[in-house]
Amino acid sequence: MNASWEELVSAALVGAERRAVPPGSVLEQAAVQVVRGRAGRRPLSGRAPAPAPAETLPLAPRAAGDRLARLLSGEHARLLPEWLALAARREVRVPARLIPELLDLGARDRSIRAHLGAVTGARGRWLAGLNSAWSYLLAEPAHVPPGEVWELGTSGDRRAYLSRLRGEDPAGARELLERGWGAETPEDRAAFVAILADGLSMDDEPFLEAALDDRRREARQAAADLLTRLPGSRLSRRMAGRAARLLTDDGRGGLRAVPPKACDSTMERDGVRARPPAGTAQRGWWLQQVVAHTPLSFWAGHLGGRTPGQIVRLRIGDWAREVRMGWTRAAILQHDPEWARALFEVEPLTDLLAVLPPREQSDRAAGLVRDHPVDGQLIMMLGGVAAPWGPQLAGAVVEKILRTADAQPWNAGELIRLAGERLDPAVHARVEEVPDLAAVLRFRSDMSKELV
């Protein structure tokens, strides 16, 4: 008797006895069929995916690729973003075998995605097309030759293209944007408006004023933020008008603040958000936003020719906190170092440091490091100081590490980690008294030498 495989399986399931076949024969026939099936299996017809496009970037040098593998295996893992940034700047691509691990990391960590777009090359995009978990990569800019990028590129490519054009020809970039504005997606519109920050001038004002009526809140907000940097803009003048009523000289060396009673539709159009975050008083929230969107240059004229340093020290009765937060936000939005400096003197907020030139950030931070104990706040402040740290800050931090290492090893550890990432790696030979720090800096120094 010669049974089919299905018959054999069915006999085995219900029992050979019921089918009145000898069980030994079922097993023997099954053995023949299993081995025959394995030995006689023919290839299927199958098609491989279409090949990835050719690479346009050179491969990173071998030593650099090996170092990337070390970073991915957990050695100095915090330096991975720096490696990626260096590689993106040097316009090299990573070894293909490491791309899947990098894309997995990027799926969890947005902050490295922009660099991944550049360094994973054509192969990275090809893989992202095969695995939906990696599709985010297709929105990141890559080094693609210009030409038809604006028309056909991914949104990341188009953002990169617009940024570059804006740097060379600000009016050309804006006009390009205006031509196809209606057809852009809401996400793209918000991102494109933000790109106009570079080379911003009154020529952009009509376009931005029109964008205040955009359907997308992010696009409206981005336009409003930019218009406050143009003191001559219609939005700036409207805000100044509101601010003039809300904050006045009380004639006795102080200021009097009166928050708005309502948030009307014209305020909302100008970027004031009606609904406060949880736990914030509504009227104070509106006051803060009006101050934040008023050109800082307005205040000197409004308050009797006082300097920013004098203004921030004026006594304010009620709502003092909201007004100061508004100024702080304005200094950051409008990139006004003079106001940032004045506000920092009163309250050293990390966010204000970012507005100052790098060297000054570093020097002011050095003063704080010298005068304050190492605590979470100091570390957070230092976290906001851009790399590389200048010599003053470097000296202050190393001295602090040596002084805290014995008493508070945990705090010293945090400081060492941060310093390892932010100090200029070239100083590694001068910090040998902190071996852990020297090791990280040497690693970074080698890393940047390999990526040339």
Next chain:
Amino acid sequence: MSAGLASVRRVMERWSRDQVLALAPDAASRKAAAGVSAAGKWSGTGALPEAVWGECRGSGATPYRTCVDLSEPAYRCSCPSRKFPCKHALGLLLLWSADGMATAASPPAWAAEWLDERRDRAAKKAGATAAGAGDTGAGHATSGPGGDDRAGDSLGGPAGDDAGGGAPEGGGPEDGGVRGPRPGKGRPAAEQRESRVTSGLSELERWLCDQIAQGVAQARQTGLADWDDLARRLVDAQAPGVAGVVSRLSRLLREEDWPGLLLGEYALIHLLAVAHRRTAELPAELRETVRSRIGFPVTRESVLASPPVRDHWDVLGGRDEEQDRLVARRIWLAGRKTGRPAMVLSFAPVGQALDASLVPGTTIDADLAFYPGASPLRALVAGRHGHVAAGPPPGMPLSQVPARIAEVLAGDPWADSWPVVLSGVTPSEDALADGEGAALPLHPSSAPPWRLLAVSGGRPVTVAAEWTPGGLRPLTTWDEEERVVPL
């Protein structure tokens, strides 16, 4: 021939980081090794084509002295670690791999002494015939677990006799029946084993027929307990190979098609029991295959006494699998001239050193001694003549794989793993395809093979893979720079 050998030794290429890390006994060691791979941790480092050495600053006052003989490779370190190779040896190799080490004229006295000792021993061994267990690179003291072969291990993996981890190691009569009763008075152990196996397997044959007679529909409810019990009895019957197969049956229940898969496995086990019952009718080679599948031990000595096969062997890749607190390491090789595949099996208790003498991606000039059988695969390294710089191994076209596998199964119908090197194949998410539109499916556990896809980019590559009845499991590929990429 020997004059040519000296020159190939010289051109040995620096190993890649992946190759070094593949030597680590476990993930913790890989991590620890990275921690001591910085140049700052080391002093007095140096490298010759055949050895690297250095002193590593540890927590103690005196630095650890570490030396690696690259030709074998073998490791020596003065640290007290029980892991092998220790993190210092791996860290030193990583440093060397990253080009962080100057070439030296000669090693310091402490390293030279050990290297000379090794050379003397190797010379002595070469002088003698291929007898006895080879020094497979045990370094820490003299008795580190190198490629120690366990008594009675079967192709089915460690089970029964070996599972205790306390089986006698190397040499001696190979009856490791830790669970079975000791041999009776005056009756030779081998004879007693034969009769135990015979009665155990005839009981198994009856049990299988009963199962099929009654029907296996209840296997999902009763299988686990039944198979546990059956495996225990097979261990007592000194048939550890069959016991291993039975104890692994539970995996099938996870599959949708479990009735068919279970029938297939039962049928093959039944075939083995019948083959043993009718062993006298079998050709000699097939008889050896049957005996090794059942789990009869084969001594190292008898394997090493067979004529060795000398070739340039590409180390294709490996896989570690843990079972019963024992890790089994399989390393697959392929000979360049003979075209023969081979598999070197070693065991170590979890967390302890595994044989790290075969580095994936390298090519060694070596003598391999094969275990007997109708489709011989398992082998021992009987002698080494150094490394060869050879690049990616030659592969076969995909269209030849089915015929090759048919040949293997014709010799050994129980074969469920065979290494193949495929050239000119393009991976997709679930298969490897050739240029003619033919494709072989991947094992579901290996799909999608993202790293392989990344390296290939939709273009043909060379892939070393393990054939299994469930599909191919990629082991290794080579990238655009011809560097080895473990998968």
